[in-house]
Amino acid sequence: MRTHEQMQETRYMSADRGETGAAPNEAPTSVTALVELKGVAKSYRIGDQEIHAVRDVDLRIESGQFVAIIGHSGSGKSTLLSMIGGLTRPTRGNVFIDGENIWAHDDDYRSMLRNQKIGFVFQFASLIPTLTAVDNVLLPNLLGPRNGRRPREEDAIALLERVGLGEKIDAFPSELSGGQQRRVAIARALFNRPRLLLADEPTGDLDEETEAEVMELMLETCRELDTAFLMVTHNRAMAETADRVLMMKAGILS
Amino acid sequence: MRLFSLAVQNLKRKPFRTLSLALAVAIASGAVFSTAAVMWGVERSLDRGFSRFGADLLVVPQGTLVGMRTALLTGEPSTFYMDGAIAERVRALSGVAKASPQVFLTTAEGDHCIIGDAFLVGFDPQSDFTVLPWLRERMERDMRPDDVIVGGRSEYDIGQTVYFYGEYFTVYGRLERTGMGLYDNAVFMRIDKAYDLAEASKRFTDAPPLAFDESQISALLVQIRPTANVDAVQFAIAQHPGARIITAGNVVTSVRQNLVALFSGTVFLTAVFIAGNVLMLSAIFSTIVNERKRELGLLRAIGARRRTLFGLVLSEAALLTTAGGVLGVAVGALVLRVYERTIVFHLESMSIPFLWPAVLEIAVMAGIGIVLALLVGLTGAAWPARTASVMEPYDAIRAGE
Numbered sequence: 296m297r298t299h300e301q302m303q304e305t306r307y308m309s310a311d312r313g314e315t316g317a318a319p320n321e322a323p324t325s326v327t328a329l330v331e332l333k334g335v336a337k338s339y340r341i342g343d344q345e346i347h348a349v350r351d352v353d354l355r356i357e358s359g360q361f362v363a364i365i366g367h368s369g370s371g372k373s374t375l376l377s378m379i380g381g382l383t384r385p386t387r388g389n390v391f392i393d394g395e396n397i398w399a400h401d402d403d404y405r406s407m408l409r410n411q412k413i414g415f416v417f418q419f420a421s422l423i424p425t426l427t428a429v430d431n432v433l434l435p436n437l438l439g440p441r442n443g444r445r446p447r448e449e450d451a452i453a454l455l456e457r458v459g460l461g462e463k464i465d466a467f468p469s470e471l472s473g474g475q476q477r478r479v480a481i482a483r484a485l486f487n488r489p490r491l492l493l494a495d496e497p498t499g500d501l502d503e504e505t506e507a508e509v510m511e512l513m514l515e516t517c518r519e520l521d522t523a524f525l526m527v528t529h530n531r532a533m534a535e536t537a538d539r540v541l542m543m544k545a546g547i548l549s
Numbered sequence: 550m551r552l553f554s555l556a557v558q559n560l561k562r563k564p565f566r567t568l569s570l571a572l573a574v575a576i577a578s579g580a581v582f583s584t585a586a587v588m589w590g591v592e593r594s595l596d597r598g599f600s601r602f603g604a605d606l607l608v609v610p611q612g613t614l615v616g617m618r619t620a621l622l623t624g625e626p627s628t629f630y631m632d633g634a635i636a637e638r639v640r641a642l643s644g645v646a647k648a649s650p651q652v653f654l655t656t657a658e659g660d661h662c663i664i665g666d667a668f669l670v671g672f673d674p675q676s677d678f679t680v681l682p683w684l685r686e687r688m689e690r691d692m693r694p695d696d697v698i699v700g701g702r703s704e705y706d707i708g709q710t711v712y713f714y715g716e717y718f719t720v721y722g723r724l725e726r727t728g729m730g731l732y733d734n735a736v737f738m739r740i741d742k743a744y745d746l747a748e749a750s751k752r753f754t755d756a757p758p759l760a761f762d763e764s765q766i767s768a769l770l771v772q773i774r775p776t777a778n779v780d781a782v783q784f785a786i787a788q789h790p791g792a793r794i795i796t797a798g799n800v801v802t803s804v805r806q807n808l809v810a811l812f813s814g815t816v817f818l819t820a821v822f823i824a825g826n827v828l829m830l831s832a833i834f835s836t837i838v839n840e841r842k843r844e845l846g847l848l849r850a851i852g853a854r855r856r857t858l859f860g861l862v863l864s865e866a867a868l869l870t871t872a873g874g875v876l877g878v879a880v881g882a883l884v885l886r887v888y889e890r891t892i893v894f895h896l897e898s899m900s901i902p903f904l905w906p907a908v909l910e911i912a913v914m915a916g917i918g919i920v921l922a923l924l925v926g927l928t929g930a931a932w933p934a935r936t937a938s939v940m941e942p943y944d945a946i947r948a949g950e
Contacts, residue, residue, distance in 0.1 A: 374943075382850060383943035403854055410852020417946065421847050425558035437552065438853045483851070 327394040329490060329523050330356040330379060335388035336546075337374050348374045350546040351388065358490065361514065361524040363534035366543035372527035373495050375543065379525065380413055380493045381405035392491070410439040414484030414522075416513070418496035420476045422468040422483075428455060429464040432483045439487065454482040458512055474505035478512065485516055492517055494526040498533065506533070552857070556864040559841075567869060570833060574873030574922050577822045579881035582918035584815050586885055586906060587892065589914060591808055594728025594904035604679055604770035605779065607795040608635065608786055614793055617768065618800055623897045624700065624730025626655040626668040630765040635789055639769060642785050644777025649676040652743050653767040657756030661715045668735040669713065671743025679770055680724070680737050687722030694739055695719060701726030702733040714749040714759075716742070728904025730897065740766075807901050823925060826870075830929025834866055838937045845937050846945025859938040866930030867923055874922025878915045 332354040339346045349371040356362050366372045377383040379390055381397050389396045392412065397405055409415075422431045432451040455464050458478040460471075468476055477497065484492055494513065498506035510533055517524040526537070534540045542549050560567045609617045610631040620627035633650060640648045651672050658665030672680050680698060688707060692698075697718040699705050709720045724732050747759040761767075773782050783794055838845065845858055853861075885892065889905075896903045906914070 377943040377946075380850070381942075382846075382946065383941055406849070406852050406854040409850060415850045417847075417850075419843075423555075423844060423847070425562055426555070434848070434851050437555070438848065438851055438857060 328355040328391075329358045329360075329393060330354070330525070331391040331394075332379065333389050333391070335375070335378055335385045335390060337371070337378060337383070338386045347546050349378070349385075349548075352548045354541075354548065356491070356523050356525060358523055359518070359521045360539070361517065361537045362526070362539045362541065363537035364525070364527045364541045364543050364548070365529060365531055365534045366527070367529055370543045371546040372543040375548070376493050376495050376525065376527050379491075380415060381409055407440070410435055411487055412490045414487070414489040414492045416477070416480050416484050416492065416494040416497040418499040420468065420473065421480050422476055424468050427465045427467055428460060428471065428479045431468070431479055432486055434483060435486045451482070451486065454486060455479070457516065458482045472505075474501055474509060477501060477505075477509050481509065481513055481516070485520065485522070488520050489522055492522050492524045494524070496528055497526065498528075498530075510536075552861055553864060553868075556861060556868055559861075559865050560869055566833070570830065571869055571873035571876060573829065574826055574870045574925060575877035575880065577819065577826050577877065577925070578874040578918040578922040579877030579884075580815070580819045580822065581921055582878045582881040582914055583885055584812060584819060585914045585917065586881070586911060587896075587903070588808065588812060589906045589910060590728070590903045591804065591896065591901055593906055593910070594902040595804060605773045605796070606771040606783065606786065608639065608769040608771060608789075608792050609767070609795060611791045611793045614795060617795055620653065620668070621729060621731045621800060622804065622902045624668055624732075624734030626653070626666060628653050628655060628760075628767065630761045630767055631791055633764050633766040635792060636766065636769050638789065639771060639786055642782060644774050644779075644782040644785075645771055646774045646777075647676060647678050647770075647772040649673055649678060649770045650740065650766040651768050651770065652740055652761060652765065654743060654746065654759050654761070656713050657750070657753070659753065659755045661753055662713050663711045667713075668731070669743065669746070670731070670735045670737045671740035672737055673740045678772060683724045683727075683732070684722040685725040688719075692721050692739075693719075694742060696721035696738075698722045698724060698737040700724055700731075700733040700735050700737075703736070705736075711736070714746045714753065716746060716749055718742075726904065728902045730902060804901055811896075811901070823921070826925050827929045830866060830870070830926060831932055834862060834930040834933035835936065837865075838862060838933045842940065842945045842948035845940065846942045846948065849940075849942035850946060855938040859934045862934035862937050863927055863930050866926035866934075868926075870922045870926030870929075871919060874919035877922065878918045881918070882911070882915070 332352050335349060335352045335354075336347070337349040339348060352375060364372045364375070374383065378385045379392075381390075384398055390398055392408065397408060415421075422428075423434070426434070429448065429451050432454055433448065436447050436451075452461070452464055455461055458481055460475060460478055460482070463471060463475060468479070471479065481497075492513065497513065498509050501509060513524065513526075514536065516522070526534070527543075528534055607617065610629050613627075613629040616627035616629060619625050630652070636648055636650045639645055649672065651670055654669045654671070656662040656665055656667040656669060670680075674681065674692065681692075684698065685701065686707060687698075688696075695716075695718050697711065697720055699720055699722075701724050703723065705711060705720045707720055707723060711718050711720060718738065724737075726733055744763045747761055750756070750758040771782075771786070773779055783796075786792060786794055848858060848861075893903050
């Protein structure tokens with residue numbers, strides 16, 4: 296895995312002002328958190344009406360911390376998660392990861408960041424249907440800078456064994472249950488040993504028993520890897536195990 | 550696993566759609582390949598035929614232009630005669646290097662000719678510069694008066710005996726194939742023997758006698774000195790009453806006109822078909838990108854760069870259309886081979902000479918057909934690929950919610 300220092304050596308970490316025009320290291324706090332949000336907001340315009348999905352959010356997440364954000368559907372929690380993950384651009388404010396303002400850099404930087412430092416687990420079945428379980432887990436290797444190097448199949452198989460799917464490495468998604476598919480997605484999210492795992496309603500469509508299993512699996516592996524874990528959910532019970540629980544309502548985080 | 554195999558897997562998802570698109574591209578590339586092969590064959594035939602023809606000018610009787618052109622291109626017998634004295638007068642012109650007379654005759658249907666309606670050409674070995682230099686194979690001795698030379702497509706073997714108007718001849722040699730009918734199909738003999746045949750033909754009552762005598766020739770082939778003014782020589786020859794001058798350019802132009810008439814429609818339709826393929830691919834790949842929006846967004850979330858998605862979509866299109874191109878070229882080659890005789894027959898009926906392109910040329914045309922198919926894929930998928938690459942990952946992931 297590339298270290299943070301190695302990432303800083305890349306051209307993406309140059310002092311250029313990026314697409315937002317903001318300076319890359321503009322005003323992070325003196326003690327660098329893994330994730331820091333300063334005045335992050337997102338609004339949409341629908342016709343004449345401006346919808347404020349996320350309003351001026353400030354947030355710090357330290358390495359290895361488990362933070363849960365709870366809120367109703369449409370409260371803006373998924374949008375917030377996607378801005379932290381570099382998937383959608385904030386209308387205002389800055390998102391710092393390891394002290395770097397990710398939206399001040401170009402798209403290639405954020406792609407690299409997502410590949411190397413961030414893992415995603417989505418609410419929906421997020422596997423590529425034409426690939427086997429092991430190939431789905433190997434996708435970060437295919438898409439990342441290691442493309443062309445050794446395939447690291449043994450790492451992918453080890454991860455699948457870790458999530459209890461050692462017997463299903465060659466199964467296609469259509470041959471797996473919902474819970475099994477979610478486990479494969481978790482294995483894929485953790486493949487590059489990310490520093491931050493972002494989960495958006497990760498157990499939304501699973502039964503209670505599977506939900507508990509998947510949750511336990513994510514927590515355990517995050518602890519093992521010292522990976523910070525940010526989960527958004529509408530399920531209060533699931534959030535109870537978090538180090539910090541935050542509430543999101545009408546775009547405001549409290 | 551590589552991105553290439555991901556593209557292959559994606560194509561396998563909808564086999565019917567993939568196959569249909571590949572077939573559509575195959576038809577277009579097959580049409581391009583076949584048309585190019587036939588046109589190239591005609592061009593090759595013209596180049597080869599005229600480079601070996603060796604004559605800069607052909608002097609024929611007035612009013613026989615069409616007949617001479619047909620004889621040259623298809624080898625169809627054509628007989629016409631003029632005063633042979635023109636040969637000496639033309640030779641005497643200062644710009645003329647060589648002038649060789651030929652006389653054309655046809656064989657009669659009957660027991661006294663081995664075959665009826667064959668095209669015989671009498672040539673003068675002393676002054677000839679268009680027949681003897683192009684012998685591909687011959688007997689191991691000098692040519693004798695009762696020898697004949699056959700064209701490149703003749704079925705007669707070297708050493709075989711043939712007979713015309715009761716006179717027996719030995720097949721002495723065979724010319725190289727040129728695609729020009731006259732040199733591929735006719736039987737060449739010494740001009741004095743041709744005059745003998747005219748006399749001999751009068752002995753038979755079951756066919757009209759050959760209607761020429763020793764004072765007449767059918768055509769005079771003229772080679773001009775390199776330093777001479779071609780226009781001046783042409784002008785001087787044209788002063789002879791009853792003479793008409795044909796240049797290689799005249800014949801090539803007429804062939805090209807026929808070629809254009811035959812293929813312009815095909816070329817236009819092929820161009821329309823290719824453009825249709827590009828548009829169809831563009832529309833279908835737009836649908837494919839739309840169908841897979843969430844997956845593409847997911848790949849971005851995992852770390853795919855914009856150009857990676859652009860490349861992925863283009864790779865799928867390139868794979869599909871290249872496969873179609875290969876299929877089209879293969880089927881095109883098969884069709885050309887199966888219908889070879891029919892194609893040649895139709896071309897010759899339109900006075901268009903034809904010689905199959907060489908293997909290397911066929912390979913080049915096949916390559917062009919396949920590259921064209923690849924370009925169709927890349928062009929058609931360029932816009933959908935760009936759309937896929939510029940989508941905001943979050944919007945793509947939420948597609949369908």
